[in-house]
Amino acid sequence: MTEHRLPPVVARMWGREASPRYGPRPSLDLGTIVDAAIRIADRDGLEGVKMSSVAAEVGMATMSLYRYVGSKDQLLTVMADAALPEPPALHDQGWRTYLADWTRANRDFLLSRPWLLALGQHTPPAGPRSLRWADRAIAALADTGLGYGERLSIAATLSGYAIGQAALAHALNRTTDATDSTVGLAEYRDVLGQVLDPDGYPELTAAVRANAFGVSEEWVDDADFTFGLDLLLDGIQALIARGKR
Known part of the structure; x- marks a missing residue:
């Protein structure tokens, strides 16, 4: 090389x-x-x-x-x-428990320092802290039978999920005013109710009327984050199971 x-x-x-x-x-x-x-x-x-x-x-x-x-x-x-903290320590917990903690910790430090979201990530991580996060994630999957490429892709996918959820939480929890082009948590459901019509958006209109968005006053430790994370972890579990057949 x-x-x-x-x-x-x-x-x-x-x-x-x-x-x-x-x-x-x-x-x-x-x-x-x-x-x-x-x-x-x-x-x-x-x-x-x-x-x-x-x-x-x-x-x-x-x-x-x-x-x-x-x-x-x-x-x-x-x-x-x-600005990154150290990643969660690897103990004897299984890969699923560790990666759930890893992803939540990833999201939480972005919530604590929202200016990190503004920096974006246009190149692969190359610093000692960010690479330690990647190392711990792929180490948690070491006994699953997955190859390094698959494990790195999983780490990148979970990191992307944490970034997206942190950005959403930050946007929805911010305070907005009449001149702001963004929509905050308090206004979101009301905005959807005003702009959607049942002819063009039948299912989304029904979801709003059924309060399916269920936004609460604190968009941090909510069921939506866990639901999406469980979907990803279930997908990883299925990938591992396929490899063991």
Whole structure:
């Protein structure tokens, strides 16, 4: 396998960047700068994270920040990894129990830091924290007989489900006003009731009238998340069973 040169941002995340042989010793480190950026994002949202605001937070000139991180995009990439908690520990529970806990924990940290949702994920995870989440998920499936490709696909599917559910919960729990283009939890059912007609949307109209959406005041630990998660886990169980025939 050809060994490619590590991209600078990946080398920084893993501490593989070569130290300069000459010049003054850096007065800070990347971890301190990233911690400051995360504090700003927690406090002011992602829009508050600017190279100038991060530099001010750590007490340095903005241009000096580029000695530690090459661009704002690189800073955001490192932040997205550093802001993750450690994944749930692997114990002796079965794969299904662990992956249920893993997916719920994945969703919960996104709910606690909604600015992570705004970052999106346009490239495969490459940081130490995000790869530890992937490693634990495929490790939980090690005794199922599934191949590495299948196990990685399962981890990606469950992660995507957690992201989608966190984004939905954040959107539905937010407060909206008359000028906002989004719909919050309190308005959602009412909006559907106003725009749907039984001729064009017969089943969806009937579902709204039957209160099938059943949105509650707290869209976090609800039956909808568990229902969807169980569907995915049942599918994994069926995949495992097929492989054992």
